[in-house]
Amino acid sequence: MKKLGIAVAILCLFGVSASVSAQGLYQRCQNRKAEIQTMKDQVKQIDNEIANVNDQIRDLMQQMADLRRKRTSKQGHKTALSRKIRAEEASYKRMCSALSQCEAYERKIDRLKARMAPMAERLRKIRDEIHQRNTEVDRHNAAVDRIENSYTQLGCDNLVPGQTADSTVDRCTNLFKEWNDLQTDINSLKRSVTALQGRYQRVIRKMRAFSVDLHRLTKKMRETCSHSSRMADLEALEKEHDGYRALKDEINGVSSRVRKFRRLKIVKPVIRPKPKHKRKHKHKKDKPVIVPKKKGKPVIRPR
Numbered sequence: 001m002k003k004l005g006i007a008v009a010i011l012c013l014f015g016v017s018a019s020v021s022a023q024g025l026y027q028r029c030q031n032r033k034a035e036i037q038t039m040k041d042q043v044k045q046i047d048n049e050i051a052n053v054n055d056q057i058r059d060l061m062q063q064m065a066d067l068r069r070k071r072t073s074k075q076g077h078k079t080a081l082s083r084k085i086r087a088e089e090a091s092y093k094r095m096c097s098a099l100s101q102c103e104a105y106e107r108k109i110d111r112l113k114a115r116m117a118p119m120a121e122r123l124r125k126i127r128d129e130i131h132q133r134n135t136e137v138d139r140h141n142a143a144v145d146r147i148e149n150s151y152t153q154l155g156c157d158n159l160v161p162g163q164t165a166d167s168t169v170d171r172c173t174n175l176f177k178e179w180n181d182l183q184t185d186i187n188s189l190k191r192s193v194t195a196l197q198g199r200y201q202r203v204i205r206k207m208r209a210f211s212v213d214l215h216r217l218t219k220k221m222r223e224t225c226s227h228s229s230r231m232a233d234l235e236a237l238e239k240e241h242d243g244y245r246a247l248k249d250e251i252n253g254v255s256s257r258v259r260k261f262r263r264l265k266i267v268k269p270v271i272r273p274k275p276k277h278k279r280k281h282k283h284k285k286d287k288p289v290i291v292p293k294k295k296g297k298p299v300i301r302p303r
Helices: 002-153 166-224 231-263
Strands: 288-291 299-302
Touching (some): 002 166, 166 231
Antiparallel strands (some): 288 299
């Protein structure tokens, strides 16, 4: 009996172990099955992704084909447009080459104005000096007229001894002094005008070279670029240049006016010392007496 019990116990224990072992195997198989299914699902997902990528590749390839066709079309358009540009440029050059030259002429205007500017400034100063010299001539003329009129009215060139008042002799003597001082100023003015003429000649000689360029450029602009707004600049330059040439006549006019001063002849009375035996009051100033000379102007002798 004892042996039978042991045998039953062993059988029971074996049955339990076998049951437990069968249950673990099932679970493992299920897990493996699930893992396999997961991998299969991943394969399907990858297939879908590959299909999607292939679709994108097909789209890209289609886009590339479209872009190539578009590039070919653009290249053809570019080639045709380039040919048209070359043809239009050639036509423009034939038709408008003269007009395109206007820009070069306008640059020449600027360069010419810059070259002429220093000489023009010097000539403007000379013009101002001419006006100043004319003003001086006017002032001296007024003084000369006054002296000459007084000299004539007093008869200073025809004094009669014994008949001419002492005051007249004094006034004639003062007139000569005034004339002498004025003559000094006139001589200085004459030298100034001569120097001014020399300066003008030196500057205008340099301006003549610019004048040739100016007239040549003006002629070209009028022939080709009469529409240009810079024509006004050229015309102003020409007018200004003509004005500078006219300064010669103004300077010559001043010089002529100065030279006319030399025609006025005023002679200082000559005073001869009084003989000692005729002096009565040595402490008083003796008055001169006018005595005629044999030739020329009268002589004033002291009494």
